[in-house]
Each structure stands twice: as structure tokens, then as C-alpha cells.
Amino acid sequence: MAEKKIGKGMTSIGLWIGGIRPTKVIWFAGIVMMLLMVLAPVFVMVKYSISDRSSVVTGGLPIPLWPYHPTVEQFQGLAAMDTFVVSAFTSVKVALLSAVISLVVGTPAAYALVRFRFRGMMVLATLLISARLFPDIVSVVPIVETFIRLRLVNTLLGVAMAHALLSMPYVIFIAMGVFETIPRDLDEQAQVLGASKWHSFTRVMLPVALPGLAAAAIYVFLLSWDEFILAYFLLAFGNVSTLPVLLQKVLSWTPQHNLLAAISVMLSAPVILFTFMVQKYMQTGATAGAVK
Amino acid sequence: MTAYSPNLPTVRNKGIMVAIRRNIFGMIILAPAVLYLSGFLLIILFKVVQLALTHTGPQGDLFPTAHHFLRLSNNPEFQGAFARTVWFTLIGTPLELIIGMAAAFLVVGEFKGRGVVRSLMILPLAIPSIVTAIMLYIIFDFPGGHVNDLLMGRHAFFPFQVISHPLNWRGSGFFSLMVAIFGKVWRDMPISMLIILAGLQAIGKDQYEAARTLGANALQTFFRITLPLLTPAMSTVLVLRSIEIWKEFIFPFILAGSYPLLATLIDRAYHEWRNPNEACAIALILLVLIIMSTALIFYVLKWLRRRLVRV
Amino acid sequence: MATVKLRSISKEFGASEVIRNLDLVVDHGEFVTLVGPSGCGKTTVLRMVAGLEVITSGHLYIGHVLANHIPPRDRGVSMVFQSYALFPHMTVSENIAFGLKIKKYARSEMLKRIDWALNLLNLQGLESRLPRDLSGGQRQRVAFARAVVVEPEVLLLDEPLSNLDATLRLKMRIELKRIHKKLGATIIYVTHDQIEAMSLSDRVAIMHEGKLAQVGTPKEVYNAPGNAFVAGFIGNPAMNFFNGKIVRRDGGLFVDLGKFELSIPESLCKKCQSHLAREVSLGIRPEHIYDKRASKIESLPGNTIEMVTDVVEPLGDRDIVQVNKDGIHVTLLLDPEIETKPNKPMTIVFDMARCHIFDKETEKSIICTPSHGKTLEEPLLSPLE
Numbered sequence: 001m002a003e004k005k006i007g008k009g010m011t012s013i014g015l016w017i018g019g020i021r022p023t024k025v026i027w028f029a030g031i032v033m034m035l036l037m038v039l040a041p042v043f044v045m046v047k048y049s050i051s052d053r054s055s056v057v058t059g060g061l062p063i064p065l066w067p068y069h070p071t072v073e074q075f076q077g078l079a080a081m082d083t084f085v086v087s088a089f090t091s092v093k094v095a096l097l098s099a100v101i102s103l104v105v106g107t108p109a110a111y112a113l114v115r116f117r118f119r120g121m122m123v124l125a126t127l128l129i130s131a132r133l134f135p136d137i138v139s140v141v142p143i144v145e146t147f148i149r150l151r152l153v154n155t156l157l158g159v160a161m162a163h164a165l166l167s168m169p170y171v172i173f174i175a176m177g178v179f180e181t182i183p184r185d186l187d188e189q190a191q192v193l194g195a196s197k198w199h200s201f202t203r204v205m206l207p208v209a210l211p212g213l214a215a216a217a218i219y220v221f222l223l224s225w226d227e228f229i230l231a232y233f234l235l236a237f238g239n240v241s242t243l244p245v246l247l248q249k250v251l252s253w254t255p256q257h258n259l260l261a262a263i264s265v266m267l268s269a270p271v272i273l274f275t276f277m278v279q280k281y282m283q284t285g286a287t288a289g290a291v292k
Numbered sequence: 293m294t295a296y297s298p299n300l301p302t303v304r305n306k307g308i309m310v311a312i313r314r315n316i317f318g319m320i321i322l323a324p325a326v327l328y329l330s331g332f333l334l335i336i337l338f339k340v341v342q343l344a345l346t347h348t349g350p351q352g353d354l355f356p357t358a359h360h361f362l363r364l365s366n367n368p369e370f371q372g373a374f375a376r377t378v379w380f381t382l383i384g385t386p387l388e389l390i391i392g393m394a395a396a397f398l399v400v401g402e403f404k405g406r407g408v409v410r411s412l413m414i415l416p417l418a419i420p421s422i423v424t425a426i427m428l429y430i431i432f433d434f435p436g437g438h439v440n441d442l443l444m445g446r447h448a449f450f451p452f453q454v455i456s457h458p459l460n461w462r463g464s465g466f467f468s469l470m471v472a473i474f475g476k477v478w479r480d481m482p483i484s485m486l487i488i489l490a491g492l493q494a495i496g497k498d499q500y501e502a503a504r505t506l507g508a509n510a511l512q513t514f515f516r517i518t519l520p521l522l523t524p525a526m527s528t529v530l531v532l533r534s535i536e537i538w539k540e541f542i543f544p545f546i547l548a549g550s551y552p553l554l555a556t557l558i559d560r561a562y563h564e565w566r567n568p569n570e571a572c573a574i575a576l577i578l579l580v581l582i583i584m585s586t587a588l589i590f591y592v593l594k595w596l597r598r599r600l601v602r603v
Numbered sequence: 604m605a606t607v608k609l610r611s612i613s614k615e616f617g618a619s620e621v622i623r624n625l626d627l628v629v630d631h632g633e634f635v636t637l638v639g640p641s642g643c644g645k646t647t648v649l650r651m652v653a654g655l656e657v658i659t660s661g662h663l664y665i666g667h668v669l670a671n672h673i674p675p676r677d678r679g680v681s682m683v684f685q686s687y688a689l690f691p692h693m694t695v696s697e698n699i700a701f702g703l704k705i706k707k708y709a710r711s712e713m714l715k716r717i718d719w720a721l722n723l724l725n726l727q728g729l730e731s732r733l734p735r736d737l738s739g740g741q742r743q744r745v746a747f748a749r750a751v752v753v754e755p756e757v758l759l760l761d762e763p764l765s766n767l768d769a770t771l772r773l774k775m776r777i778e779l780k781r782i783h784k785k786l787g788a789t790i791i792y793v794t795h796d797q798i799e800a801m802s803l804s805d806r807v808a809i810m811h812e813g814k815l816a817q818v819g820t821p822k823e824v825y826n827a828p829g830n831a832f833v834a835g836f837i838g839n840p841a842m843n844f845f846n847g848k849i850v851r852r853d854g855g856l857f858v859d860l861g862k863f864e865l866s867i868p869e870s871l872c873k874k875c876q877s878h879l880a881r882e883v884s885l886g887i888r889p890e891h892i893y894d895k896r897a898s899k900i901e902s903l904p905g906n907t908i909e910m911v912t913d914v915v916e917p918l919g920d921r922d923i924v925q926v927n928k929d930g931i932h933v934t935l936l937l938d939p940e941i942e943t944k945p946n947k948p949m950t951i952v953f954d955m956a957r958c959h960i961f962d963k964e965t966e967k968s969i970i971c972t973p974s975h976g977k978t979l980e981e982p983l984l985s986p987l988e
Contacts, residue, residue, distance in 0.1 A: 030398050031409065037478070038415055041427040044438065045419075048430060062446035063436060109325030116318030124326070131329045133532075134336075135539035135582060137555045138575040141562055142339030143332075165332045168325060185688035188655050193702035193753065194676040197317040207692040226420030229541050236563065244422045251546070257430050264423040275418035276411065314657065 045268070048261030049074055056257050074262035084263065087246040090156065094231070094242055095224040097160035098167060099217050105164070106171030107213060111201060113172070114179040115187065125176065132169035139165075140233045147234060154238030162230040167220035174219065178212030179205065215278040222271050243267045340579070343572035360573035370574070373557040376469060377578075380544075380553055381537050381585070384473045388533040389526060391477050392484020399485070400492050417482045421475075425546035428475045432461040432547070468548035475543040480536065484529045491525025492518075520600050527593045531586055538582045554578045604631040604789050605666035605679070605756035607652060612661035614647055614813075621647050622813045625661070629757075629791055634783050636792045638800035639810035639836070645793045648810070649759050652791060653682050665756060676705075681755035685762040687746040689734040695745050696721075696730040702753040720748040723782065740771045744778075751786060760792045764799060776802060797837055801825070809833050827971035831961040834886045834968070840923055840934050843892070845885045846963070849878050857905065858885045858960070862929045866905025868956050874970045875960060882963035889923070891957040892935035894943070895950035906953045915943050926951060 047067065048056070051074075055067035078084045113125045143162055144153060152158030182205060190200035206213070228244040235245050247263050250256075312319075345356035364370040399410050416424070431438045435458035445453035461467045495518065503513045541555040552560055554574055562571040607629040614622040622644045629635045637645040650656040652663065654675035663670045670678055681702075690698055699720055703713045721727050724744040734742055743763060750758060764772045764779075780803060783790055794800055800807050801821040809816040809824060809832070817824055817833045828834035834842050847858040849867070856867040856875050865885065867875055895902050910926040910933065922937045926949055935951060937943060960969045 027398065030394065034395055034398060035409065035412055038412060038481075041424055041431065041478070042415060042419065044431055045423065045427050058436065060436075062441040063438060065438075065447070105324045105328050108321035112318040112322035116315045116322075118315050118318075124322075128325065128329055131333060133535060134333060135535065135579065137539045137541050137558060138340065138579045139332075139336040141558060141568055141571045141575060142336045142343070144562075145339055145343065145568055146335055165329070168329060172325065183686060183688065185684045185686045186690060188653075188675070189682065189684055189688035190690075190701070191675045192653055192655070192678075192680060192682045192759075193749070194705040195701075196676065199705065201321070204690055208690070210692075226422065228420070228422045233559075233562075244420060247422055247426060248546070251426060251429070255429075255433075257433075260426050260430065264426060268419050268423050271420060272415070272418040275414070279411065279414065 045261050045264050048258050049265045051258045051261070053258075074258050075266075077259070078262055078266065083241070083246060084266075087241045087243050088266065090240050091225055091242040091244075094156050094159045094163065095221045097156060098163035098224040099221045101160060101164035102167040102171045102220050103213065103217055106168045107175050107206075107209075107216075108201070110172045110175030111179050111205060114176050115184070125172070129169045129173050132166065136166065136229050140229055143230065144233050153234055154240060156240070159231050159234050159242065160224070162234060163220075163224040163227055166227065166230070167223045170223065171216050171220055174216040175209070175213060178209045178216070181212075182208050218274050218278050222274055226267065226271055340572045340576055343569050344576045346569060348569075360570045361577075364570060364573055364577075369552070369560075370557065373552045373554050374577075376465065376551060377538065377553045377555075377581075380469055380473065380540070381534060384476060384537040384540075385530060385534045387473065387477050388480055388484050388537070389529050391481050392529055393488050393526070395481055395485040396488035396492060400489060413485060414482045416479050419479070421479055421542045422546070424475050424479050425472075425543050428471055428543075429462075429546055432471050434458055434460040434462065437461075462547065462550070465548070465551040468551055469544065469553075472540070472543035472547045475547065476537060476540055479543075480533065484533060487529050487532075488522065488525050491522050491528075494525075495521045523593070523597055523600065527589070527597075530593070531589055534585055534589060535582055538585065539578065554581075604787060606631045606664070607757055607789060607791065608662075608664040609648070609652070610662040610664070612648070612651065612663060613659050614644070614651060614656065615659045620813065622651075625813075625815055627808055627815065627818065629789060631789050632787045634790045634792065634803060634805045635808055636794060636800040636804035636806075637808050637810055638794055638797055639816075641795055643810040644813040645795075645810050646761055649682075649761055649791060649793045652757070653680055653759050654678050679756035680759055681750035681753055681757075682759040682761065683746045683750045683763045685765060687734075687742050687763075687766075689742055689745055689749075691734050694731045694733055695726060695737070698734070698745055699749045699752050701749065706753060716752050720752040723751070723785070724748045724778075739767055740775065743767060743775060747779075747782070751782070751788070755788065757789045757791065758786075760790060762794050763792075765794070765796070772799075779803060798839065801837070807837075809836060811836075827968075828886075828959060829968050829971055831884055831886065831966040831968075834959055834961070838888055840889050840936070842886045842888050842959070843933050843935075845931065847883060847885050849875055849881060849883055849960075851879060855905075858883065860885070860931065862931065863908050864905070865953055865955060865958075866903070867958075867960070870956065871958075871960070871970050878960070878962065878969055883969065884961040884963055884966070886959040886961060887953055887955075887957065889934045889936045891954040892933060893952045893954070894935075894937055894941055895952050897938060897941050898952040900952060900954055900956075902950070902952045906955050907950060908953070909948060909950050912943055912945050912947050912949050915945055924949075 047065070050070045050072065051067040052069040052071045055064050055069070058064075109128070113121060113128075147153045147158050147162075150158075152161065186204055186208065187200055190204045191197065195203065225242075226244060227242075228248070231242045231245050232248065235241055241249060243263070244267065247260065247267060250260060250263060342355075344360060345358075347354045347357045347359040395413060399406060399413060403409075432440075434440065437458075439461070440455075440458040441447060442450055443454040444456070444458065445451050459467065461471055499517050499521070503517050508516065539555050540553070541559070544551070544553045545556045545559065548556075555578065558571045558574050558578075561567050561574055607627075609625055609627045612622060612625045613620060625648065627635075627648075637648055639645050647656060651658050652665075654670070654673060658671050665673075665678055665680065690701065693701065696717055699717050700713060703716060708716065721730065724747055726741070726744055726748060729737065729741060729745075734745070737745065743766075746763070764775050767775060776799060783803075792800075792803060801824075804821065806818060806820055807824050808818045811832045816836075817829045819827075824833055824837050828837060831844065835844065845858075845860050847860040847865075850857050850859045850864070852864070855869075856872045856879070857864040858867060893899055895907065900906075908928070910928040910931075912924060912926050913932075914925040916923040917939060919939070922939050922943060924935050924937050924943055926933050926935065933951065943949070959971070961967060962969060
């Protein structure tokens with residue numbers, strides 16, 4: 001309904017763009033240019049990942065836009081490459097752990113922020129959500145220095161905790177949105193029927209909020225999955241790497257394009273997949289606090 | 293059993309105790325997140341300031357001292373990074389806004405396949421920054437990257453020779469950082485686009501129709517209505533993106549390793565110079581720069597909006 | 604079943620006082636309806652009884668216990684929300700079982716009670732459906748079943764029928780009356796629909812701007828409204844009001860409406876003496892005004908007026924007729940057998956024995972002093988017990 005209304009409001013701009021012929025041509029060219037620009041790096045990534053050696057090392061000839069002999073040998077190589085497999089598992093574990101931490105801690109907080117409106121609550125909510133604006137590159141050295149003392153450097157838990165710091169504001173923001181859509185009546189009904197507040201939260205609110213929270217979980221899983229800076233600083237001199245850190249390491253060892261591209265594909269694929277699955281929530285997260 | 297007592301004390305519930313009792317559950321479940329976030333941020337702030345102002349010399353620890361700041365200010369590498377960061381931000385921030393607006397205006401109207409186009413436009417969000425950086429590293433490779441091939445006219449579909457020799461993109465501060473900006477803008481385009489799009493969609497149809505009935509042409513409508521009404525969304529983009537670009541790490545780190553910005557200099561100070569104190573000093577400088585520039589942008593936008601409203 | 608007593612209950616939201624000094628006793632097993640226009644505070648009262656809203660001042664007793672500080676779950680009350688508030692992720696029987704599980708009923712007892720509730724509300728066969736697969740009426744019945752299955756001391760109903768369509772509402776009204784009879788539960792019911800209020804309740808509490816305007820049996824509030832608000836609120840179509848002055852003529856009392864004078868029957872004269880020569884508001888229900896052709900009472904100079912018909916709304920069983928003259932508008936109910944056409948002269952007869960006279964300023968009735976239903980004379984326990 002709202003969508004439709006918006007769409008109608010837009011026609012006036014659409015007309016402004018599309019009304020005169022030359023503008024329409026420029027508009028169309030613009031769309032094509034934009035799409036080419038957006039797709040080019042993705043295309044290059046896929047292309048290199050299936051390139052055979054002769055399509056990468058050409059001996060002075062221009063690099064072909066499509067490999068001479070498309071092959072999946074890079075991926076087979078990755079499957080046999082211990083560091084890759086271990087890093088992939090590390091990434092999954094870190095992302096799961098950080099998602100668990102930020103959801104377990106952030107979801108109840110979001111519920112409290114929506115349901116208990118005492119004085120200063122909105123300020124608190126704004127502060128918690130805007131914690132995500134704190135520059136990660138500023139916090140990274142203090143975190144590493146602190147984690148060295150706590151023996152959390154080079155551990156999965158350390159990285160997961162740092163990632164949870166980044167993702168918790170997003171969890172709170174998304175979960176607040178989810179809880180706001182659940183009528184207060186359900187809560188009150190549960191309490192009148194004898195449920196404690198905790199019981200009503202865990203048995204009524206959480207199950208009802210589950211689909212929305214799942215989207216939040218996916219969002220923060222991905223946030224950790226492709227996070228580089230904190231992981232790089234926290235794992236710099238250890239044996240464990242997450243996939244982004246491995247990618248950077250491989251780049252510094254050997255700039256072998258098709259190998260880099262294959263790892264990139266493996267790193268991007270889940271993100272692309274889930275992004276389009278939970279596109280609505282991704283956009284909410286990406287523009288969190290911006291549109292409000 | 294007590295009999296009827298006509299003068300029961302009035303029960304009034306205005307005390308803070310009642311408020312606490314009603315909200316205690318909320319406070320308890322809110323506490324972990326507040327503690328987690330504020331704990332982390334306090335430790336970070338404390339550590340940054342402490343390390344930046346401490347110098348461990350032969351006579352032991354010195355605190356507070358401007359030692360690291362003085363040393364940095366005489367360090368040509370820091371000076372270079374500082375200058376580069378400033379122009380990196382000055383070019384990058386407006387570019388983010390312009391590209392975001394261009395994308396938003398391109399997809400705002402109704403046309404066939406708009407859904408698909410919009411979805412594709414979101415694609416950069418779904419590619420990890422590190423992957424984008426590495427793809428640009430490959431595309432802008434020297435001597436045989438795609439861009440060099442293209443500009444030298446080595447492909448049949450573009451037979452124009454723009455340059456005669458391949459460019460070493462990573463060998464020049466200007467080119468390497470431009471590539472980094474390109475990457476950053478590419479990756480962030482969907483976010484700016486979505487914010488501007490939301491702003492555009494908040495503008496009602498009536499305003500355009502009113503303008504048209506008043507005889508405004510397309511250009512006038514754009515400058516008198518669209519742009520002023522879009523300023524809130526544009527300010528949001530400017531504020532958020534400028535913060536992002538000040539602190540940008542991944543793209544310059546991968547693509548301009550030899551020409552550090554302040555953010556990448558933190559990495560160098562920490563990992564190469566093995567000097568956490570100086571790393572924190574740089575971080576503190578960066579933080580102050582970010583806060584100052586955000587305040588400045590806020591102030592300028594407020595001033596601008598007031599002027600726009602008056603006119 | 605418990606008695607609910609509200610003693611000088613007040614509620615403030617920030618600076619605004621929503622409920623002021625409300626006194627009300629609901630006897631055990633009694634069905635009391637809070638009725639009033641939207642924003643009069645009736646739902647707030649219900650929520651305070653449920654414990655969902657803090658009582659700013661005053662005492663609330665449920666049974667013999669001061670309940671001000673008892674959390675909702677320990678009050679022994681059940682509530683049916685306007686939205687039904689069914690848990691969307693639970694089936695019908697899980698919804699009904701929710702309260703029983705919390706109260707730790709034994710499994711066999713629980714199944715028995717669920718069965719009983721399903722039977723009571725004719726929900727057999729829907730046990731394993733989810734709320735989204737139910738019709739509006741079925742959801743409503745599940746909400747009822749869930750509320751009554753825990754054997755509440757008090758059952759609170761917040762506009763439970765307002766989301767149903769007209770036919771279903773009528774059906775549920777009868778159902779509700781049946782359930783009340785069967786359970787004998789204490790029920791506090793909130794509605795803005797006066798017909799619902801009148802048809803369901805033992806007593807009606809009419810609220811206006813945060814205060815009780817009148818409490819009484821449906822008959823009392825209809826026949827003897829204590830003030831102009833109650834008189835205008837109860838009854839459909841609404842009572843006619845005319846501004847006038849009490850004057851003395853030829854030894855009798857009359858209400859002077861400017862162009863006309865209506866005589867006050869002897870039985871009421873004594874009560875009106877005090878307002879002689881004062882501004883009053885005369886109220887008379889449409890059903891107590893007749894067409895002269897079919898008048899049930901004798902047409903006399905003091906109760907008969909010539910008017911012109913304006914609008915006729917035929918309802919089938921009766922016609923609502925608007926007549927006017929000289930700026931005075933009158934609504935009356937007529938038998939459809941009598942032919943009425945717009946813009947025709949009509950002689951109407953007022954049944955002055957059934958008129959109401961209100962003080963212009965205080966809006967209080969001059970002729971009826973309402974008994975407040977049950978008052979607070981019975982002993983209350985001190986809050987310490």
C-alpha cells in the first residue's frame with residue numbers, strides 16, 4: 001500500500017527524467033553505465049576464479065576477457081588446501097560465536113528499550129545504536145593491547161567478542177524494529193495469564209519475533225564473516241586466520257590472480273546469497289539510523 | 293479481622309521506588325548490552341588516551357607527555373599521511389554523495405525491470421570490502437591488468453590508444469589513492485543511494501504538481517523543490533560517509549600500501565615500528581579529526597538549511 | 604469469585620488526570636459494564652484492575668486483599684483484549700493451556716479443563732489450528748476460553764465484541780450471557796456500545812471524562828438518569844433536550860421553551876419548586892413523544908404542540924421522525940402504521956410524566972436522585988491485612 005503510494009509520487013520525477021527524448025537516452029545510458037560498473041568487479045572475480053593458467057599468465061598478450069579454458073581446478077585446489085579449509089571453518093565459528101554473543105546480549109536489550117519507556121530511554125537507545133559510528137581503526141590498537149593481557153589475542157573468542165562489539169548496535173536496531181511490530185497486548189495477556197516477565201519474553205515475544213531476529217542473525221553473521229580490520233589485528237601473528245585475513249595473507253605471499261579470485265568467490269558467495277535473501281533487512285541495517 | 297477503617301492512608305504511587313519496581317526487569321535485561329558496549333568503548337577510549345600520552349623512556353614511564361605527538365609532527369611519513377588523508381576525504385566524501393545521488397535518480401522513476409536493476413545496484417554491499425580491494429588490485433595490475441590493456445587499446449572492442457605505456461597504478465600516490473577512492477565509492481554506492489532514495493520517496497507528489505501548476509519548468513522544479521527537500525538525506529550521506537572515509541583502511545591498505553593514510557599508518561606504526569604508543573597517538577589524532585569534521589559539516593549544513601529556508 | 608472494590612482511585616499520566624476519585628464496587632458474580640464515549644477512561648480503569656497500569660492513588664481490593672501492588676499474574680484476574688491477543692505461534696489448545704501450564708496444573712486436570720473450555724465455547728475440532736487459520740469469531744472464542752479456563756476470580760473484558768461484524772456480535776452477546784450464567788463469574792466489561800452495556804449487564808457504570816456519571820441497573824439508568832450526560836448517552840435515538848425556564852401559571856408549573864410551554868405534571872412539581880424561574884434543560888425520550896392520531900395519552904394544551912415533519916427514517920418496525928418548528932427540533936419514534944410524510948404538519952403529544960428536568964448549570968437531574976447502585980458502606984479491610 002505504502003509502496004504503491006511512493007511509486008506514484010515518483011512518477012513526477014520519472015516524468016522529469018523520461019519526458020523529453022534526449023533525457024531518456026541519457027538516462028538509459030546512465031543505467032547501463034552504472035550496471036556495467038557495478039557488475040565489472042564481480043565479473044572479473046568470477047572470470048579469474050575459473051581461469052586456467054594460460055589465461056592469467058599470458059606472456060605479454062592482453063588478458064582475455066573470458067578464459068581460454070574455463071576450469072574449476074582452483075576450487076579443487078582450495079578444497080585440498082589445508083589453510084583454506086581451516087580458515088573457512090574458523091570464519092564460520094567466529095561468525096557464529098559473534099552472532100550468538102550479540103544476539104544473546106542485544107535482543108533482550110532491544111526488548112527492554114521498546115517495552116520499558118522510562119526517562120532517558122530514547123537517549124540510551126540512540127547512544128547504543130550510534131556506538132557503531134565509533135571508528136574501528138581507532139579502537140583496534142587499544143583492543144589488541146587489552147586482549148594481549150586477557151590472552152584473547154589469536155583466539156576465536158577474542159575475534160568474536162570484538163565482532164560482537166561491532167554487530168551489537170545493529171542487532172539492537174533491527175530487533176527494536178521487530179519488537180515494535182509486536183502488539184503490546186500479547187505481552188500483557190501473557191502476564192495477566194500468570195506469566196512472569198521473563199517467561200513472557202522467552203515464551204511469547206521471542207518465538208513471535210523469530211523471523212525478524214533470524215534476519216538480524218544473518219546480518220551480523222555476515223558482518224563478522226567479511227570483517228577484516230579487527231580480525232587482521234587480532235590474528236596478525238598467530239596460526240589462525242579468518243577468510244578475509246587469509247585472503248590478505250595469500251596476496252602478500254603470491255599475487256596469483258586466479259587463486260585470489262577463487263578465495264574471493266568462496267568468501268563472497270554466502271554474502272551475496274544471504275543478502276538477496278534478506279535484502280529488506282540488509283538495507284535497514286546498512287542505512288540504520290539514517291532514514292529515521 | 294480489623295473492622296472498617298474509614299481513614300486509610302492514601303496510597304500514592306509517585307515514588308521512584310515504584311518506577312524501579314515496575315522497570316527492574318527491563319533494567320536487568322538491558323544491563324548486559326549497556327555494559328558490553330559502554331565497557332568496551334570506555335576501555336578503548338581510556339587505552340587510546342593513556343597509550344598516546346605515555347612515553348616509556350630510560351627513566352621509566354612518563355605521563356602525560358606530548359612526546360609522541362611532537363615526534364610524529366616531525367616525521368615526514370606522518371606529514372605525508374596527514375596530507376593524503378585530508379585530500380582523500382575531500383575528494384571521496386563529495387564523490388560518494390554525487391554517485392549516490394546519480395544512482396538514486398537513475399532508479400527512482402518507474403520503468404520496466406526496476407526491481408531487478410535496484411537489486412543489482414545493491415550488489416556492491418554484498419561483496420566484502422577486502423574482495424573488492426583485491427579485485428581492483430587485479431584489474432589495475434601492472435603491467436598487464438585489464439585497465440592497462442584497455443587504455444592501451446589492446447582490445448578489439450576499444451581500439452583507442454589512450455596511453456602508450458602501461459601505468460604503474462600502485463607506484464604513484466595519486467593513482468593508487470584514486471583507485472582506493474574508486475573502490476570505496478563503489479562499495480558504498482548502494483548505501484548512499486538507498487538513503488537518497490528514501491529521501492526522494494518522502495517528497496510528495498503534490499509538491500511537484502503544485503510547482504508545475506505554478507509554471508515551473510523541470511530545472512526549476514529540481515533546484516527549487518527536489519534539492520532543498522533532499523537536503524536532510526544529503527546531510528545524512530555527507531556526515532556518515534565522511535566518517536567512513538576518514539577512517540577508511542582496507543582499500544588504501546591493499547591498493548596503496550606505499551602511500552599510507554592515517555588509518556593505514558596506524559597499522560604501520562603498530563606492526564612495523566612496533567610502537568603502540570605512536571599508533572594510539574595517530575588514532576587519537578584521527579578521532580579528533582573525525583569529530584571536528586563531523587561538527588563542521590553539521591554546522592555548515594545547519595547554516596545552509598537556514599539560508600535555503602529563508603530564500 | 605471475588606468482589607472488586609475501587610476506592611477513590613485516581614490515575615495520572617504525566618500531568619493529566621485521566622481518572623479522578625473513582626468509587627465502584629463490583630459484587631462477586633456480578634456483571635458490571637463500564638460504558639462511555641471513547642477517551643472517558645473506561646479502559647484505563649480495566650487495566651488498573653488487571654494490574655497493567657499503575658494506580659496513582661486510591662485503593663483497589665480484589666476479594667479482601669489490597670491489590671495495588673500485586674503484579675498482574677498474582678491477581679487472579681483474566682482479561683480478554685480487544686485485539687484478542689492470541690499467541691500467533693501457538694495452536695488453539697496451546698493458547699488455552701498457556702495459563703494452566705504456568706499455574707502448574709497436573710496434566711490430567713489440564714486436559715480436562717481444556718476439554719471443558721473447548722466445549723463451553725464450541726471450539727471442538729479446532730484444537731490444533733493456529734490463530735491465523737481461524738475466523739474472527741473463532742479467535743474471539745479462543746480468547747474467551749483462554750481467559751475462563753484458569754478459573755479467574757474476576758474476568759475483565761475490554762471491548763471484546765467490537766471487532767466482530769454485526770450478526771456475529773449479536774450471537775456472541777447471547778453466548779456471553781450464557782457463559783456468565785454458567786460460570787457465575789465476576790465480570791467487568793468495557794464497551795462504548797450502550798446497547799451491549801444495557802443488554803448484558805447486571806449494572807451499568809457510565810463514565811464521562813474520567814469520572815463515574817452514574818451506576819445502576821440498566822432500567823435505573825434508563826428510567827432515572829441522574830444527569831444530562833447519562834440521559835443523553837443511554838437510549839437510542841438519543842433523548843431530546845430543550846432549553847427553557849420553569850415558570851408558574853394558573854397554579855401549576857410549566858417549562859417555558861420560548862414559543863411553547865409544557866406543563867409539569869403534579870407528581871414532579873414539588874421537586875421543581877426549587878428551580879422556579881431558573882434555567883433548566885428539559886429532556887424527553889423520542890419513544891415518549893406521540894403523534895396525536897395515535898397518542899397513548901390524552902392530548903392537553905400543556906403537552907401538545909403543532910410542528911412540521913422534516914425527515915422520516917423508516918426502520919421497519921418503527922419510524923424515526925424529525926419534526927421542527929421555530930428553531931425547535933424534536934425526534935420521535937412512530938409506529939409505521941401511521942402514515943408520515945415530510946413537510947406535513949403534525950401534532951405531537953409529550954408524555955410529560957416521563958420527562959426529565961436538569962439544572963442548566965450543574966446538569967444534574969432535578970427529579971431523579973440516583974441511588975449509586977451499591978455504595979461503599981460495607982466494611983473494608985485495612986491495607987495491612
